[in-house]
Amino acid sequence: MLSRVADSIYWMSRYVERAENLARFVDVTHNMSLDLPPGSDQQWGALVYASGDQEYFEEHYGEPTRENVTQFLTFDREYSGSILSCVQAARENARSVRESISSQMWEQLNQFYISVNDAAKAGISESPNDFFQYIKNSSHLFVGITVTTFSQGEAWHFSRLGRVLERADKTSRILDVKYFTLLPSVADVGTPIDDLQWSAVLRSVSGFEMYRKKHHGITPKRVVGFLVIDRQFPRAIMHCVDTAYRSLHAISGSPQGTFWNVAEKRLGQLRSELAYSTVDEIIAVGLHEFLDSLQTKLNGVGEGIYRTFIAMDPDDANANL
Amino acid sequence: MNQSQPNATQLHFRGYDTKGFFDELIDEHDKPRPGAELLLQRIEELPDDELLQRQQMAERSLFHMGITFNVYEDNQGVEKIFPFDLVPRIVAAEEWNRLERGLKQRIRALNRFIDDIYHDQQIVKDNVVPEAILKSATSFRSQCIGLNPPNGIWCHITGTDLVRDKDGTIYVLEDNLRCPSGVSYVLQNRFVMKRSFPWLFDASHVRPVLDYPGRLFQLLEYLAPEGIESPTVAVLTPGVFNSAYYEHSFLAQQMGVELVEGRDLVIHDGFVCMRTTKGFQRVDVLYRRIDDDFIDPKAFRADSMLGVPGLMEAYRNGRVALANAPGTGIADDKVIYAYVEKMIKYYLNEDAIIPNVPTYVCYDDEQRAYVLANLDKLVVKAANEAGGYGMLIGPHATDDERRKFAGLIEENPRNYIAQPTLSLSRIPTIVKDKFEGRHVDLRPYILYGKDIFVLPGGLTRVALKKGSLVVNSSQGGGSKDTWVIGSSLQQTQTQEHSQ
Numbered sequence: 001m002l003s004r005v006a007d008s009i010y011w012m013s014r015y016v017e018r019a020e021n022l023a024r025f026v027d028v029t030h031n032m033s034l035d036l037p038p039g040s041d042q043q044w045g046a047l048v049y050a051s052g053d054q055e056y057f058e059e060h061y062g063e064p065t066r067e068n069v070t071q072f073l074t075f076d077r078e079y080s081g082s083i084l085s086c087v088q089a090a091r092e093n094a095r096s097v098r099e100s101i102s103s104q105m106w107e108q109l110n111q112f113y114i115s116v117n118d119a120a121k122a123g124i125s126e127s128p129n130d131f132f133q134y135i136k137n138s139s140h141l142f143v144g145i146t147v148t149t150f151s152q153g154e155a156w157h158f159s160r161l162g163r164v165l166e167r168a169d170k171t172s173r174i175l176d177v178k179y180f181t182l183l184p185s186v187a188d189v190g191t192p193i194d195d196l197q198w199s200a201v202l203r204s205v206s207g208f209e210m211y212r213k214k215h216h217g218i219t220p221k222r223v224v225g226f227l228v229i230d231r232q233f234p235r236a237i238m239h240c241v242d243t244a245y246r247s248l249h250a251i252s253g254s255p256q257g258t259f260w261n262v263a264e265k266r267l268g269q270l271r272s273e274l275a276y277s278t279v280d281e282i283i284a285v286g287l288h289e290f291l292d293s294l295q296t297k298l299n300g301v302g303e304g305i306y307r308t309f310i311a312m313d314p315d316d317a318n319a320n321l
Numbered sequence: 322m323n324q325s326q327p328n329a330t331q332l333h334f335r336g337y338d339t340k341g342f343f344d345e346l347i348d349e350h351d352k353p354r355p356g357a358e359l360l361l362q363r364i365e366e367l368p369d370d371e372l373l374q375r376q377q378m379a380e381r382s383l384f385h386m387g388i389t390f391n392v393y394e395d396n397q398g399v400e401k402i403f404p405f406d407l408v409p410r411i412v413a414a415e416e417w418n419r420l421e422r423g424l425k426q427r428i429r430a431l432n433r434f435i436d437d438i439y440h441d442q443q444i445v446k447d448n449v450v451p452e453a454i455l456k457s458a459t460s461f462r463s464q465c466i467g468l469n470p471p472n473g474i475w476c477h478i479t480g481t482d483l484v485r486d487k488d489g490t491i492y493v494l495e496d497n498l499r500c501p502s503g504v505s506y507v508l509q510n511r512f513v514m515k516r517s518f519p520w521l522f523d524a525s526h527v528r529p530v531l532d533y534p535g536r537l538f539q540l541l542e543y544l545a546p547e548g549i550e551s552p553t554v555a556v557l558t559p560g561v562f563n564s565a566y567y568e569h570s571f572l573a574q575q576m577g578v579e580l581v582e583g584r585d586l587v588i589h590d591g592f593v594c595m596r597t598t599k600g601f602q603r604v605d606v607l608y609r610r611i612d613d614d615f616i617d618p619k620a621f622r623a624d625s626m627l628g629v630p631g632l633m634e635a636y637r638n639g640r641v642a643l644a645n646a647p648g649t650g651i652a653d654d655k656v657i658y659a660y661v662e663k664m665i666k667y668y669l670n671e672d673a674i675i676p677n678v679p680t681y682v683c684y685d686d687e688q689r690a691y692v693l694a695n696l697d698k699l700v701v702k703a704a705n706e707a708g709g710y711g712m713l714i715g716p717h718a719t720d721d722e723r724r725k726f727a728g729l730i731e732e733n734p735r736n737y738i739a740q741p742t743l744s745l746s747r748i749p750t751i752v753k754d755k756f757e758g759r760h761v762d763l764r765p766y767i768l769y770g771k772d773i774f775v776l777p778g779g780l781t782r783v784a785l786k787k788g789s790l791v792v793n794s795s796q797g798g799g800s801k802d803t804w805v806i807g808s809s810l811q812q813t814q815t816q817e818h819s820q
Contacts, residue, residue: 002585003596095387096561099574103386110387154598251598309598 013162015090020139021170027132028204168240225279263304356806404799423674465648505568528777534575540770544642552605588631778803
């Protein structure tokens with residue numbers, strides 16, 4: 001397939017997934033803030049911090065509050081990281097490859113954008129939960145349409161690759177931010193509040209019930225294990241990396257366990273590292289440090305994919321392993 | 322009309338005014354024209370508001386399919402659909418069959434002309450087309466001299482503009498031999514109409530148009546360089562910002578071929594190749610929707626960012642086929658157009674079945690004198706402008722505008738032609754909550770491959786502004802579906818009774 005088309009399909013999927021995860025981020029923070037004493041706005045600041053665009057935020061909004069952070073991450077037209085901008089970018093990518101995807105995929109994404117754009121004009125409602133639910137459902141619908149209407153060849157694998165790499169990154173960020181906000185209150189460990197907060201984190205990745213089935217009691221360590229190295233839960237980082245690994249080898253045709261290009265090399269290394277880690281080792285390194293380095297490695301995989309398949313000079317694909 | 326059947330519908334044709342114009346659906350005695358009986362009757366029978374609701378549904382459906390263009394005034398993400406009107410144009414079989422023969426005749430002659438012009442120029446030597454006019458044609462491409470396109474065909478895909486005057490005569494207004502657009506709207510309009518009026522389609526025997534992409538693909542395959550069993554075909558687009566991008570993407574999708582941009586292509590070992598995730602892959606046929614000037618910076622405009630350097634050389638060496646061939650724009654020159662009837666006589670020894678609009682060539686002293694003396698009655702057009710630009714509509718112009726054009730003509734007579742102001746035919750069109758007559762033209766699409774195929778119907782463009790004669794989408798035009806009714810009048814009536 002055309003390199004440009006592969007690139008657009010990969011990013012189309014990434015942006016849809018990114019919008020979904022933003023909705024999860026904001027939604028969980030709304031829910032958690034309802035259980036906290038009034039005036040605890042620090043977790044809204046943490047969301048801004050996690051976006052990596054504090055400067056832009058301070059310049060346009062000042063002090064973080066529930067209202068302005070929600071506006072910033074949801075409907076800010078000027079900010080490229082808002083839900084609205086992500087859905088728009090997904091749609092623009094889809095528009096440029098309309099001939100390569102199924103028309104059902106395009107029409108759903110088009111409809112998705114129209115609705116979010118209309119919602120942006122209407123502004124944030126008193127209870128935004130329904131809206132975030134709509135975003136999540138629309139993303140799920142898009143994935144479902146992709147799986148049921150799009151031939152599962154190279155293009156499909158590029159779309160899955162984009163989706164799971166984005167998801168791995170975002171799960172790591174939700175965990176990072178919430179661990180950071182929850183951990184300082186050592187006194188709370190084991191209290192009902194603590195339990196509530198950790199279940200909110202699990203709910204934010206739709207993992208509460210699945211976690212319960214596996215572990216029953218909630219402890220920070222088990223939650224970390226579940227979200228980082230569980231192989232079965234679809235939003236766990238290990239699961240995402242595994243899926244990306246299979247798609248990447250399906251694209252290049254190289255046997256698993258070997259590598260023909262820099263993308264496969266980096267992803268294979270990351271997968272092994274996760275596969276042979278325990279929660280205790282991760283916590284010993286420091287969760288934040290571990291997740292930070294994970295995000296850097298995920299970026300390296302993305303860059304490797306770009307170099308191998310998109311900006312490729314076919315004579316030179318293996319030059320910079 | 323339908324005086325015998327009083328009814329309570331809001332949208333009806335009583336009081337619809339056909340005076341002074343040829344109406345495509347209703348004749349001067351307020352009777353339906355052949356083929357339109359069933360449609361008009363059914364529209365009148367629809368309950369209150371039904372038609373308006375269907376019109377809105379059709380618009381919503383186009384919106385959701387994303388067949389839109391951006392409105393650039395603000396960046397609030399406002400998008401609009403190309404306006405579409407639910408009342409179709411109807412062309413009865415008998416009239417259509419004559420048009421089809423006429424269009425085939427015309428494209429055969431034009432193709433012969435283009436081939437002749439880039440080879441021996443016999444038609445100039447025989448003084449049918451003046452040498453001076455050819456020499457001064459800005460759309461003549463010297464790069465194409467001596468080219469031999471596959472099977473001798475230059476203009477594979479054509480969208481001829483037809484108009485009808487007050488007295489009912491249909492003329493060819495323009496030939497559009499380069500990259501005519503709009504066929505995707507023909508197909509989308511048809512999708513929407515089938516959804517809106519399924520029963521009417523059943524009863525009316527409307528000739529199908531949805532096989533166009535399949536036929537286009539066959540044509541492109543037919544052009545492939547010799548010896549290639551299953552050629553790789555691609556559509557070449559200027560990119561997502563082009564106003565016809567939707568169409569490029571739609572056609573590629575419907576044919577199941579790649580849609581490529583210039584930056585996706587490279588010349589590798591003399592062949593045209595796409596950059597793919599698996600390396601370079603050869604392309605054998607390009608349906609290019611980029612104008613000649615931009616297609617290859619090495620051969621044409623050096624500043625083009627859209628094209629593929631070296632494409633023309635690969636084409637000349639027979640390594641890739643292009644549809645349409647470069648150079649066909651010579652016959653789109655409006656001064657050359659004036660000679661098409663003579664070409665038909667010259668190459669085919671036949672009389673033109675569909676006439677040209679009577680055209681005065683300002684290059685000719687006598688004709689120029691007439692034009693300058695009658696500017697208030699004529700439409701003046703520049704030789705190489707399109708989209709309704711660079712023209713003067715004499716009767717509607719101010720004295721100043723007429724003086725300006727008189728000056729332009731004196732300065733560069735070769736660049737102008739003039740034609741009588743036609744009063745384009747009209748069709749009932751939904752305007753707010755009633756029908757009003759709006760002016761239309763018709764663009765049928767012609768595919769020239771192993772044989773010549775004319776898509777039954779085509780794009781009916783409608784000038785939505787009251788009284789306007791400009792149907793271009795850039796200037797407030799919309800479109801309608803075009804139904805070529807396949808069966809005879811008697812059959813239609815039988816169907817009507819059995820419903």
